[in-house]
Amino acid sequence: MTQTDSAPGEAVTDDADAGGAEHSVLSTAPLAQAGLGLVAAAFGGVALIDATGLDLFGDKGVPGPGFFPVFLSVAVILLGALQVAVSVARGVRWGSGPRGQMAGVRAELLRTAYVWGGFLVSIALMPLLGFVPAAMLLIAYLVVAVERIKGIKAVLVIVAVPLLAYALFVFVLGVDLPESSLFGAS
Amino acid sequence: MGAVHNLLNGFAAALTPMNLFWVAVGVVIGTLIGILPGLGPPATLAILLPVTISLPPATGLIMMAGIYHGAKFAGATTSILLNIPGETSSVVLCLDGHPLARKGRAGPAMGMSAIAGFVASTFGVVALTFAAPFVAHLALGFGPPEYAALMFFGLLLVILLASSSPIKGFLSMCIGLLVSTIGIDIFTGQQRLTFGMPALYDGIDFISISIGLFAVGEVLLNVEKKMDRPIFDMPKGIRNLLPSKADLKQSRLAIALGSVFGFFIGALPGGGSTVASFLTYALLKKTSKTPERFGKGAIDGVAGPEAANNSESSAAMIPLLSLGIPGTASTAVMLAALLLYGFQPGPLLFTDHPEIGWPVIASLYIGNVMLLILNLPMIPVWVRILKIPYWALYPVILVLAVIGVYSVRSSMTDVYLMAGFGLLGYLFGKFGVPSAPLLMAFVLGPMAENAVRQSLVLSDDNPMIFLERPISATIFGAAVIVGGILVVTGRRRKATQATIAVSPPTDLVEAKGER
Numbered sequence: 001m002t003q004t005d006s007a008p009g010e011a012v013t014d015d016a017d018a019g020g021a022e023h024s025v026l027s028t029a030p031l032a033q034a035g036l037g038l039v040a041a042a043f044g045g046v047a048l049i050d051a052t053g054l055d056l057f058g059d060k061g062v063p064g065p066g067f068f069p070v071f072l073s074v075a076v077i078l079l080g081a082l083q084v085a086v087s088v089a090r091g092v093r094w095g096s097g098p099r100g101q102m103a104g105v106r107a108e109l110l111r112t113a114y115v116w117g118g119f120l121v122s123i124a125l126m127p128l129l130g131f132v133p134a135a136m137l138l139i140a141y142l143v144v145a146v147e148r149i150k151g152i153k154a155v156l157v158i159v160a161v162p163l164l165a166y167a168l169f170v171f172v173l174g175v176d177l178p179e180s181s182l183f184g185a186s
Numbered sequence: 187m188g189a190v191h192n193l194l195n196g197f198a199a200a201l202t203p204m205n206l207f208w209v210a211v212g213v214v215i216g217t218l219i220g221i222l223p224g225l226g227p228p229a230t231l232a233i234l235l236p237v238t239i240s241l242p243p244a245t246g247l248i249m250m251a252g253i254y255h256g257a258k259f260a261g262a263t264t265s266i267l268l269n270i271p272g273e274t275s276s277v278v279l280c281l282d283g284h285p286l287a288r289k290g291r292a293g294p295a296m297g298m299s300a301i302a303g304f305v306a307s308t309f310g311v312v313a314l315t316f317a318a319p320f321v322a323h324l325a326l327g328f329g330p331p332e333y334a335a336l337m338f339f340g341l342l343l344v345i346l347l348a349s350s351s352p353i354k355g356f357l358s359m360c361i362g363l364l365v366s367t368i369g370i371d372i373f374t375g376q377q378r379l380t381f382g383m384p385a386l387y388d389g390i391d392f393i394s395i396s397i398g399l400f401a402v403g404e405v406l407l408n409v410e411k412k413m414d415r416p417i418f419d420m421p422k423g424i425r426n427l428l429p430s431k432a433d434l435k436q437s438r439l440a441i442a443l444g445s446v447f448g449f450f451i452g453a454l455p456g457g458g459s460t461v462a463s464f465l466t467y468a469l470l471k472k473t474s475k476t477p478e479r480f481g482k483g484a485i486d487g488v489a490g491p492e493a494a495n496n497s498e499s500s501a502a503m504i505p506l507l508s509l510g511i512p513g514t515a516s517t518a519v520m521l522a523a524l525l526l527y528g529f530q531p532g533p534l535l536f537t538d539h540p541e542i543g544w545p546v547i548a549s550l551y552i553g554n555v556m557l558l559i560l561n562l563p564m565i566p567v568w569v570r571i572l573k574i575p576y577w578a579l580y581p582v583i584l585v586l587a588v589i590g591v592y593s594v595r596s597s598m599t600d601v602y603l604m605a606g607f608g609l610l611g612y613l614f615g616k617f618g619v620p621s622a623p624l625l626m627a628f629v630l631g632p633m634a635e636n637a638v639r640q641s642l643v644l645s646d647d648n649p650m651i652f653l654e655r656p657i658s659a660t661i662f663g664a665a666v667i668v669g670g671i672l673v674v675t676g677r678r679r680k681a682t683q684a685t686i687a688v689s690p691p692t693d694l695v696e697a698k699g700e701r
Binding site (some may be wrong): 024047068108112120127139146149165173176 | 219222233353354356357360361363364367371373374376378379381402405406409410411412577578580581582584585586588589592593596598601602605608609612615616617618619635638639642643646647
């Protein structure tokens with residue numbers, strides 16, 4: 001079992017399941033890949049700490065509730081460590097890659113962070129303000145602040161989408177949506 | 187010939203103007219409601235149950251068949267166009283359906299979804315008519331060891347899916363298996379990996395993960411750069427709105443495989459179309475001569491899983507109608523409808539109430555035909571969604587994602603988890619980690635674990651139970667053989683590709699001449 005043996009920065013035919021995005025430099029940069037391994041191992045470690053409190057075996061030696069979580073946590077730790085080892089070996093063999101390959105990555109990550117951060121804040125606001133105001137704030141933030149779109153089309157999207165969604169799901173389909181705890185049930 | 191005669195009588199009873207009208211209404215309403223994320227066939231059937239119950243029994247059940255097929259097609263539509271899995275079984279369509287849409291082939295993808303579904307549904311109805319007693323008998327022989335063997339086969343295919351990035355593929359799979367253990371252990375009642383949070387006692391809902399990884403993750407991958415060009419290529423010309431002859435030819439094997447596999451899995455109580463479509467996709471990818479196409483817009487990557495999805499729906503009737511056991515959420519709603527009408531599903535349904543039993547089976551086929559007639563011409567309309575500028579589309583996707591997840595359990599925790607998995611999906615995409623193994627392992631993991639533990643309880647911790655029972659031994663053996671063949675052929679293919687990559691052109695020409 002070996003990783004694709006290519007130098008960092010080279011175009012790699014990654015596993016086709018790895019998302020719909022174009023090839024990202026982070027998918028081959030040794031430092032980034034080693035970081036991935038470390039994070040994975042840390043995740044496995046946290047899971048292992050919780051799982052070791054469970055019974056590994058039940059009556060008559062049958063696997064208990066802790067058997068699979070412990071086994072899988074250890075597997076994740078080992079795979080994370082292997083990923084670190086392979087990435088370090090590739091880094092030593094091929095070097096860190098062409099200069100400037102990470103240029104632009106920071107900007108991409110920041111822009112994504114703005115979008116995801118806004119999404120998270122709007123989710124936090126939904127129980128407080130209700131679905132419609134929180135959704136309007138989210139769309140307004142994304143359209144005006146992130147995408148810098150102004151004009152009547154922007155206003156239409158900001159106002160119409162949450163209202164239509166609310167009307168369709170709540171009144172027509174009878175599906176519950178988050179209600180405001182500040183202003184009472186609408 | 188008795189079964190054929192009864193089926194023909196069923197068609198005759200189902201094919202009345204009123205029934206055709208209501209099945210058409212069912213298809214349209216099912217499509218419109220099912221297109222909303224989180225509202226798959228079971229939810230759509232449940233929402234419209236008061237409407238269907240108000241109709242005469244045969245008509246109501248026929249309308250339910252139309253709703254069911256409409257909702258399934260709608261789930262495929264959102265998966266292909268927006269990468270939002272409309273329901274659990276349409277997740278697999280995100281893998282190749284959405285890349286096809288990005289390449290301007292949304293129409294062929296949706297058309298193939300409908301056509302593959304139609305072919306598989308035809309197969310399913312025929313198989314249901316003639317093979318139901320045999321399949322029901324086989325399904326009765328499926329106990330925990332057999333389920334464990336089937337899940338082992340499925341997980342083996344998941345592992346083999348990640349051949350080009352094995353460490354990261356394994357990592358994704360193990361993370362999916364680990365996440366699937368979160369919640370209360372059904373054997374002992376102990377909390378596992380909940381970290382004291384009551385919201386996690388019921389585990390993580392599949393919709394949170396699937397919508398997070400695919401819909402939200404995809405949005406984040408798309409928005410990281412200021413868009414200077416459209417995300418989607420728009421299809422040009424009417425020809426590009428439907429599958430071509432080449433597409434149909436390429437998908438023949440996928441449809442056949444999906445139909446058979448989906449029928450077999452669907453007949454098992456708890457089998458489900460999600461498992462059927464996942465396993466079909468994995469098997470197709472590994473047996474394909476050009477597996478690198480999958481995940482980048484392979485039309486057979488849409489055809490196979492959709493065939494499995496639709497063939498499963500016929501097979502799911504087997505445990506319901508012959509044993510009175512609903513094998514899936516959708517058939518559970520249908521069971522409720524039958525009970526509300528005053529009928530008891532089970533072996534006597536066909537003898538005591540043939541005017542209900544056989545038209546129900548016929549209605550599955552009629553619903554699919556109606557779907558083809560009504561929705562194929564609508565494809566150009568649906569594809570127009572892609573013309574919406576992405577700055578307006580992606581906020582809508584995020585809002586729909588929240589609604590889809592919240593509508594399942596009315597839980598804000600699920601929505602937070604969805605956002606978290608969305609970030610994970612983005613990071614997976616950036617770091618080149620495949621998401622599909624995580625999702626497939628999350629689906630198969632609980633079934634595998636429960637089956638293994640139940641088997642060992644039954645056998646007093648004797649692992650030989652898996653080999654002593656003929657069906658499970660056969661499946662284990664088949665899994666090992668198939669896995670071995672796939673590994674060997676995969677290595678040979680890679681060696682051939684490596685040789686081609688390093689050989690000068692003259693060597694290749696000479697090598698061809700020698701053959």
